[in-house]
Amino acid sequence: MAVLVTGGAGYIGSHTVAELITAGEEVVIVDNLYQGHKDAVLGGKLYVGDIRDKDFLDTVFKENTIDAVVHFAANSLVGESMKAPAKYYHNNVYGTLCLLEKMNEYGVSKIVFSSTAATYGEPENVPILESDRTFPTNTYGETKLAMEKMMKWFDIAHNVKYVSLRYFNACGAHESGKIGEDHNPETHLIPLILEVPLGKRPFISVYGDDYPTEDGTCIRDYLHVTDLADAHLKAVNYLRNGGESNVFNLGSGTGYSVSAVIEAARKATGHPIPVKVEGRRAGDPAVLIASSQKAKDVLGWTPKFDNLEYIIGTAWKWHEAHPNGYAK
Missing domain, CATH: 3.90.25.10 (UDP-galactose 4-epimerase, domain 1)
Structure with missing residues (x-):
């Protein structure tokens, strides 16, 4: 049984792939390499393609026995999202819809989602609690919240269990020095x-x-990227152990x-x-x-x-x- 990591050639995705491999997991990676890098993938089986391509997803799900999905694939620049909302809705929201449809079709019922604390907007409390109001102030945060809500309804309709992890700033690099942060443009x-x-x-x-x-x-x-990767692995195991759909903040x-x-x-x-x-x-x-x-x-x-x-x-x-x- 394999864990499918979408966006697994990106910054946090590649570190999560490394953690999964260290934990002895079989890993399948999907990335269109728009922002990801082949050299960031330290193992597993890499498929280069877009999650909006349903025929491509069919190939991935048919060729592998997938147990759970860790979903990173998304555009994530706040400024860009305000100038190009259609791009963010198409890639983030529609892409997630395609992924959830294929998960349901192939009987994969567990997904861990890389969300963002931008779903909260201006904070009501400091530190922010999961029960606080969600009122995003940018398109990026709005699409991530829409993705969370979509997962909720797939759970209700199809029993697809999800964990949404909301966090701010990933930082640092893998202790081996083999993988790190490489964005273009860099905004962090x-x-x-x-x-x-x-x-x-x-x-x-x-x-x-x-x-x-x-x-x-x-x-x-600010959280070390390896700590974030560890949280995604723990969330996968939480769902494997029968955990209900849930939302968690990850913060310092x-x-x-x-x-x-x-x-x-x-x-x-x-x-x-x-x-x-x-x-x-x-x-x-x-x-x-x-x-x-x-x-x-x-x-x-x-x-x-x-x-x-x-x-x-x-x-x-x-x-x-x-x-x-x-x-x-």
């Missing part, structure tokens, strides 16, 4: 900071230093300010990393932190890598060795 804070010691930019921009936080910069949740519980992340990067890299303070960006809340107590209680998940300097150190090891990402 830590790899952008590391472009300074790599000589790709003269400074890192900080958008606002007058927020109501201890140092005036925004506070966000405390969060780190932008200035704290930059200071940790200075220590990890030994580089001064100059800063340029810019104006605030519209729609940036001061603090975004998710409570993961429910995931700890129900899934038995606890982050192992909670030292920010160590986390950034793993990212730096990857970026130093791969200054151009996976490009040769």
